[in-house]
Amino acid sequence: MTSRGVMKFFFGIYAVMFFGYLFGPLIIMSISAFNSSSYPRVTPWECLTGEWFVKLANDARLVEGLQNSFLIGICVVLVAVPLGLAGAIMLTQIGNRVRSFYYTVVICPILVPGVVLGISTLIFWRRLGNMVGAEDGSLLFNDIFLTVLGQATFISAYCMLVFIARLQRFDPVQEEAALDLGATNVQAFTKVLLPFLKPAMGSAAVLAFLASFENYNTTVFTSQATSTLTMVLASKVRYGIDPSISALAVIIIGLTLAGAIIYEVLRRREARIAAQRLADGLPGGKPAPKPGFGALPQMAGIMILLVVVAGVATTVVASGYNAEACKAEIMQEKLRIQEKFAEEQRKLREERMKQQQNEAPAAPAQPKAASPFGNVFDPNNLGSQSGTAKPEPEAPAKPASPFGNVFDPNNLKQQSGEQ
Amino acid sequence: MLLVNYFRWFFTKNGLVLGSILMGAVAFWCIVMIILPQMFMLDYSFRLNLAPHEYGTAKDVLTLENYEYLLYGSSANTDSFNFQDLGVFWRTIVAALFVTAFDLAICYPIAFYMAKVAQGGLSRLLVLSLIVPYWVNEILRAFAFRIIFGASGIINETGMDLGLWDQPIDFIRADVALYAGLSYAYILLMIFPIYNAIESLDTNQLEAARDLGSPWWRIHWRVIIPYAKPGITSGCTMVFMLTAGALAAPQILGGPSSLWFTQRVYELFNKAIHWPRGSAYAFVLLVACIVIVLLLMRLFKVRLGEIAR
Numbered sequence: 001m002t003s004r005g006v007m008k009f010f011f012g013i014y015a016v017m018f019f020g021y022l023f024g025p026l027i028i029m030s031i032s033a034f035n036s037s038s039y040p041r042v043t044p045w046e047c048l049t050g051e052w053f054v055k056l057a058n059d060a061r062l063v064e065g066l067q068n069s070f071l072i073g074i075c076v077v078l079v080a081v082p083l084g085l086a087g088a089i090m091l092t093q094i095g096n097r098v099r100s101f102y103y104t105v106v107i108c109p110i111l112v113p114g115v116v117l118g119i120s121t122l123i124f125w126r127r128l129g130n131m132v133g134a135e136d137g138s139l140l141f142n143d144i145f146l147t148v149l150g151q152a153t154f155i156s157a158y159c160m161l162v163f164i165a166r167l168q169r170f171d172p173v174q175e176e177a178a179l180d181l182g183a184t185n186v187q188a189f190t191k192v193l194l195p196f197l198k199p200a201m202g203s204a205a206v207l208a209f210l211a212s213f214e215n216y217n218t219t220v221f222t223s224q225a226t227s228t229l230t231m232v233l234a235s236k237v238r239y240g241i242d243p244s245i246s247a248l249a250v251i252i253i254g255l256t257l258a259g260a261i262i263y264e265v266l267r268r269r270e271a272r273i274a275a276q277r278l279a280d281g282l283p284g285g286k287p288a289p290k291p292g293f294g295a296l297p298q299m300a301g302i303m304i305l306l307v308v309v310a311g312v313a314t315t316v317v318a319s320g321y322n323a324e325a326c327k328a329e330i331m332q333e334k335l336r337i338q339e340k341f342a343e344e345q346r347k348l349r350e351e352r353m354k355q356q357q358n359e360a361p362a363a364p365a366q367p368k369a370a371s372p373f374g375n376v377f378d379p380n381n382l383g384s385q386s387g388t389a390k391p392e393p394e395a396p397a398k399p400a401s402p403f404g405n406v407f408d409p410n411n412l413k414q415q416s417g418e419q
Numbered sequence: 420m421l422l423v424n425y426f427r428w429f430f431t432k433n434g435l436v437l438g439s440i441l442m443g444a445v446a447f448w449c450i451v452m453i454i455l456p457q458m459f460m461l462d463y464s465f466r467l468n469l470a471p472h473e474y475g476t477a478k479d480v481l482t483l484e485n486y487e488y489l490l491y492g493s494s495a496n497t498d499s500f501n502f503q504d505l506g507v508f509w510r511t512i513v514a515a516l517f518v519t520a521f522d523l524a525i526c527y528p529i530a531f532y533m534a535k536v537a538q539g540g541l542s543r544l545l546v547l548s549l550i551v552p553y554w555v556n557e558i559l560r561a562f563a564f565r566i567i568f569g570a571s572g573i574i575n576e577t578g579m580d581l582g583l584w585d586q587p588i589d590f591i592r593a594d595v596a597l598y599a600g601l602s603y604a605y606i607l608l609m610i611f612p613i614y615n616a617i618e619s620l621d622t623n624q625l626e627a628a629r630d631l632g633s634p635w636w637r638i639h640w641r642v643i644i645p646y647a648k649p650g651i652t653s654g655c656t657m658v659f660m661l662t663a664g665a666l667a668a669p670q671i672l673g674g675p676s677s678l679w680f681t682q683r684v685y686e687l688f689n690k691a692i693h694w695p696r697g698s699a700y701a702f703v704l705l706v707a708c709i710v711i712v713l714l715l716m717r718l719f720k721v722r723l724g725e726i727a728r
Binding site: 007011014015018019021022023024025026028029032039040082083086087089090093095102105106108109111112113114115116117119120121123124127149152153156184185186189210214216217220221230233234237238241245246248249252253256257259260264 | 425429432433434436437438440441442444445447448449452453454455456457459460463525528529532543547548549550551552554555556557558559560561562563564565566567569571573603606635656657660661663664665666667670671681684685688694697698701702704705708712
């Protein structure tokens with residue numbers, strides 16, 4: 001029994017670490033969106049602020065990328081859902097010998113690296129365009145057209161998997177009955193099979209849109225001139241970080257959480273209704289007798305979430321009034337630290353000058369100079385050094401440009417060595 | 420003859436209208452979207468870097484030059500091999516294998532717990548809590564790791580505050596951030612196949628093994644892992660392929676001195692503008708991934724049919 005306890009203990013530690021790894025980055029990123037520091041960080045907390053959300057909303061490139069992503073996402077849904085549906089139906093009607101080959105062909109876009117899909121789509125349509133002598137602005141060279149096709153190549157396979165899962169529970173006898181009763185093929189398809197597949201269509205559409213929306217690897221090749229949201233984000237992150245990206249992450253995480261909760265609530269309600277029908281022994285049995293009461297816990301959950309969101313929002317808005325004051329305070333604090341440091345530096349130098357006049361310089365000067373190195377990596381203090389260095393009577397022995405390398409942290413050491 | 424029979428059967432079953440739509444859609448997807456682009460890319464990788472008006476002229480010949488470049492480098496190269504690109508390639512494959520192994524190690528216990536230990540509600544909650552991070556954009560996830568591992572990120576600040584080290588450690592240059600970010604990105608794709616496999620295992624088998632006196636590690640080794648092997652292989656395949664083909668995370672988290680092979684391909688397309696060579700590199704990546712996956716399957720004695728759910 002004790003070994004069991006030990007195992008439970010270790011598993012507990014492991015589970016905490018695992019979920020820390022899973023959620024830690026997202027939590028830290030979300031918190032950094034509310035810190036006024038211009039580098040996204042949590043630890044030196046400066047001021048609670050909502051300014052990064054405002055900056056995000058005013059970013060024209062991001063908004064344009066968002067529009068492109070929406071357009072592409074909707075087109076991908078329109079292409080991938082029908083293709084996936086056709087692919088899944090085809091799988092049920094194909095001979096055994098061809099089936100595994102066919103399945104390999106349509107499943108492989110999921111496994112092929114997205115980069116390869118993007119490149120192959122780009123090259124194929126470019127070459128085709130050149131062969132038929134298409135003009136430069138024509139459809140075959142259109143970024144959005146290529147991106148939709150490139151993404152739909154593998155997203156259709158996702159949709160197909162969703163449809164296959166649903167089709168496995170379809171009883172073909174239903175369709176045969178419809179045909180026997182005089183329905184045409186098209187009628188049997190639209191009146192029997194399609195209604196049965198409707199829930200799968202919903203999930204496939206959502207899946208397709210989300211997959212398209214967050215795709216980067218394929219899009220970056222097929223869309224040579226048009227930027228989607230992920231491409232704008234990637235270039236922003238690569239060439240300079242600021243917390244407005246964290247703000248976007250907060251919004252996306254919030255939407256995901258809300259989506260997950262709504263999905264879970266709907267699923268539970270469906271399960272409860274189904275259970276009720278089963279209990280009543282009716283195929284179309286009446287809904288649960290006291291839905292208001294039964295749904296209470298979920299409603300409470302949603303309410304709590306809304307309250308939390310509203311609370312955070314109000315805090316941010318309310319803090320908008322004193323954020324400026326807070327920032328001014330922080331600025332003053334920084335200035336004070338700088339001044340204090342400058343003062344220390346000046347004293348140190350004066351002391352060293354006196355020392356130099358009295359005794360041999362190098363050996364004793366070294367350990368004293370060591371103390372300012374303690375926080376030499378703080379970017380502020382180098383700036384203040386140069387400020388204090390200017391009025392100094394003893395200019396460093398660098399004739400060409402005395403302050404040219406004043407930002408070099410080795411500077412002080414050099415000076416003290418030379419003197 | 421067989422084909423004609425099949426078509427006759429297919430069109431009587433579906434009717435002319437529906438049958439043509441189905442056939443057309445599937446043909447478009449398979450041929451125009453999947454097979455032809457791959458073949459064009461393969462063909463293009465054997466060509467010289469020409470301007471569009473030179474296509475089809477005498478200059479437009481098939482050549483192995485692009486593949487030779489990957490092996491031997493440019494003619495000005497004095498080394499016997501193109502160590503730079505081959506090194507990037509090798510590093511990418513090895514790092515992707517490492518990330519896959521790491522993900523397998525951290526995901527197996529959670530998958531087992533979710534499948535066999537956790538009760539209904541808790542298990543459901545765990546599944547949801549795994550999905551939420553996965554739907555956050557790939558780039559934002561990489562960005563989060565950049566915040567954490569940056570020179571003034573939370574790890575460096577905490578470490579220095581605690582006095583563990585006194586200068587910021589450059590996690591980005593050391594590629595720690597990259598490996599952490601890549602492992603993070605595909606956790607879900609490792610967990611779910613394993614979870615599905617273990618969940619379908621009859622719990623009675625575990626109890627029987629326990630009743631017969633088997634210690635817990637032997638139950639895993641002799642009962643669960645052999646049973647879940649298709650799921651494990653499927654998870655490893657997906658994680659390996661996605662890691663080796665990742666582009667965003669290496670671009671954001673990669674150190675300045677180390678490249679990922681996909682970044683090299685990206686450079687060839689967008690900076691060097693040498694598409695045929697880029698195609699050749701992409702094709703080599705594709706083939707290498709497929710070969711490694713097939714080797715893994717041979718190693719674990721799993722067939723392709725078992726993997727495809």
